[in-house]
Amino acid sequence: MTATLEKTAPGPGSAESGLGAVPSFQVTLRVQRYLPTDAGDLPAGQDVGAPTPGEYRWDEFTLTMHGTDRVLDALHKVKWEHDGSLTFRRSCAHGVCGSDAMRINGRNRLACKTLLKDLDLSKPVVVEPIKGLPVLKDLVVDMEPFFASYREIMPFLVTTGTEPTKERLQSAKERERFDDTTKCILCAACTTSCPVFWTDGQYFGPAAIVNAHRFIFDSRDEGAAQRLEILNDKEGVWRCRTTFNCTEACPRGIEVTKAIQEVKRAMITRTF
Amino acid sequence: MTTIADPKAPRAARPGPGRRSTRGNTELYGWVFMRVSGVLLLILIFTHLWSSLISGEGISQVDFGFVAGKWANPFWQVWDLTMLWLAMIHGTNGMRTIVNDYAEKDSTRLVLKSALYLAFTVVVVLGTLVIFTFDPCPAGAPMDLLPDVCSDLP
Ligand code: HEM
């Protein structure tokens, strides 16, 4: 037997993958582009790849990315090195601010929490804006209808009587009751994954109910009855069809459908 | 780089300051009714299927005489009437939900729901009429096709 150093099978495009090095690979990004009709004149140098105003179009970019890169890094690479007119929201880049929810390969996720290596890279990675909200430009949607529903459920502490001089006490058990729904970052991944919301956008949507849940089940809050009244609406919790799309979509792992069911149950026990 | 069909968004926002409030217990009652009637329908439908198709001589027993015999009995009259009404209200309310979920325009909703309620009325009125006015022993019909109860009549 001859002792030959067996060549390891090359990984996905592992051109420079030595020991300890981060493997790199080719990624094709397929991004939905949209330019509003009232876009006006584009700044010089930015009109290179921009779509025609008022039209949708798919753009493909082939990029060399690394094993540690996320979809957000790929979008950055496009914006910084290929087409500066590509428009998307992001702020924290680490799953905290909730600004970069988008539809990646048909699922709502945060671009900053989706590692490229976890996706099927044999096909292009399809990136679209979240559905059901008006698209402003490329991946940026108008979040106002979403926030309007959020504001309607009164997402603030409601109390009566004199304020305590110190903090409002709560047992660990009472805090645990609504712990799950405190994690929401208002990214809209849940609401825009809901088929009921897609139809006419009148449904309050999972996110509004999650944030109502956060106060309804808070022992320090006294606005539960009011919030239940608000959500006991033709466009409220009863439009939920338990499809679980929201639970699947939530990047914070909140059990969204369960929270909605708990609000429904609170309304039923209150009525009967 | 192809132009794709216009997806749902962007869509014009509804006029007015936000959502019109449609608060009330209507949808709550509808939701509870679907579950309560669902449980009742489970019992009603499967007993109905068993008594007609499995018990006794099974499926071969079903003919005019069999149905007439059942409806000569107030117990089965009430049973079938409850089943008819519950299934129709349950099914219609379910279809109403589906219309709300899938129709995008108010005008489409109006048309589909009108057709739905019309179908509901026709089926429920006809069904109720049949259960109560059914004549198990039509005059002049051959005796061997009629249920046993008819031979007791003068
Ligand atoms: C056999 C016993 C039955 C049970 C246990 C049952 C249960 C249910 C429940 C719980 C729902 C509500 C689903 C939701 O809110 O998401 C529903 C919906 C529905 N039911 Fe029934 N049902 C039964 C029989 C029937 C019958 C006989 C009909 C037709 C006349 C019917 C037609 C519908 C329709 C059209 C819907 C709406 C569809 C949907 O919600 O996805 N069901 N059923």
Ligand code: SF4
């Ligand atoms: S519940 Fe989850 S998916 Fe919905 S807005 Fe909050 S963080 Fe986003």
Ligand code: FES
């Ligand atoms: S950029 Fe802040 S959550 Fe992704």
